[in-house]
Amino acid sequence: MPTQINEATAFIQQYAKEAPQVGIILGSGLGNLAGEITDKTEISYNDIPHFPPATVEGHSGKLILGRLNGRPVVAMAGRFHYYEGLSMQQVTFPVRVMKALGIHTLLISNAAGGMNKAFRVGDLMIITDHINLQPEHPLRGRNDDTLGPRFPDMSEPYAKNLVAKAQSIAAAKGISLHTGVYVGVQGPTFETRAEYKFMHIIGGDAVGMSTVPEVIVAIHSGLKVFAMSVITDLGIREEDNVITHEEVLAAAKAAEPHLTYIFRELVQQL
Incomplete structure (x- = not known):
């Protein structure tokens, strides 16, 4: 893996005007923060050595270098998921590369299903801890x-x-x-009512199909992490609990201005 990290990093550095200090991962329907980045260069994932292509709707599949509120950043407009058929090492590979590029802090956003009865669609939740229910671990294997x-x-x-x-x-x-x-699960199915209840009983407030592997690798790499979920659906509803990806994207889009503001101001204070 170090060889692959170095090759990807060297390729990206050809386009970087300065070393980024902050990395940002933008989740489903949350790509508009990229529009706030100035003096930017965009690189398709398809062009970066060892990057898998983004395949999920709502994920544009670009790495963006530039400045956000005066700070040099590198942002992922679209992330990778285990349910796409990738290994956990592939899913988390961009975190390794961002660390090699020079970041010290990683900001992560995601769309999540709410299990806390105080939550409503469109609410924002700062993740303060997580429960990992994904079937594979990104650090499995020889260290x-x-x-x-x-x-x-x-x-x-x-x-x-x-x-x-x-x-x-x-x-x-x-x-x-x-x-x-935040409870991290494999996906790609949304949860059954019984699964929502189970995850709430064990301590979860929101559930999603990403973030946890990226956070594990970020901590392994020595990065500081901040993560926020947009509550795009409610798994606690007893009736009409039909969830579509289109609804998730629409809810994320509606909540995005507040998330963008918080991320932008947080970057300035780092």
């Missing part, structure tokens, strides 16, 4: 000590100081935020 430790500490995967900064930013703007636990 490369040059990338990170064999047994990384996951007691604080989401940096508390970044959570506090985001809460202050939102409060000053009058944006309502929740905090909660």
Whole structure:
């Protein structure tokens, strides 16, 4: 893997005017933050060595280099998922590359199903912890000590100081935020009612099909992490609990301006 990381990094560096400090991963329907990036260069995933192509609707499949609120950033407009048939190493490969490019902090967004009865469609939830129910682990296999430790500490995967900064930013703007636990599952099916109940019982507030593998690799790499979910559907409904991907994208689009504002201001304060 180090060879592949180096090859991808060297290719991207040809287009980078400066080393990025912050990495950003944009989830389903949440790509408009890319429009806030100035002095930017866009690279298709298809052109980057060892990057898989993005195949999911709502994920444009571009790596963007530039500046956000004055800070050099690298942003993924579209991410990879285990359910696409990729290995966990492929899913998390871009995190390794962003680390090699120079980032010290990773900001992640996603669309998630709400299980907390206080949540409504369109709400924002800062992830303060997660439960990993995905069937494969991105660190499985022989560990490369040059990338990170064999047994990384996951007691604080989401940096508390970044959570506090985001809460202050939102409060000053009058944006309502929740905090909660994100449950990571494989997908691509949405959950049954019994599965939603089970995941809520074990401590989950929201559920989605991404983020957790990326966070594990980010912590393994020594990065600080902040993550936020847009609640795009409610799994706690007893009736009319039919969920479509189109509805998820529409809910994410409606909530996106607030998420974009928080990310933009948070980047400035890093």
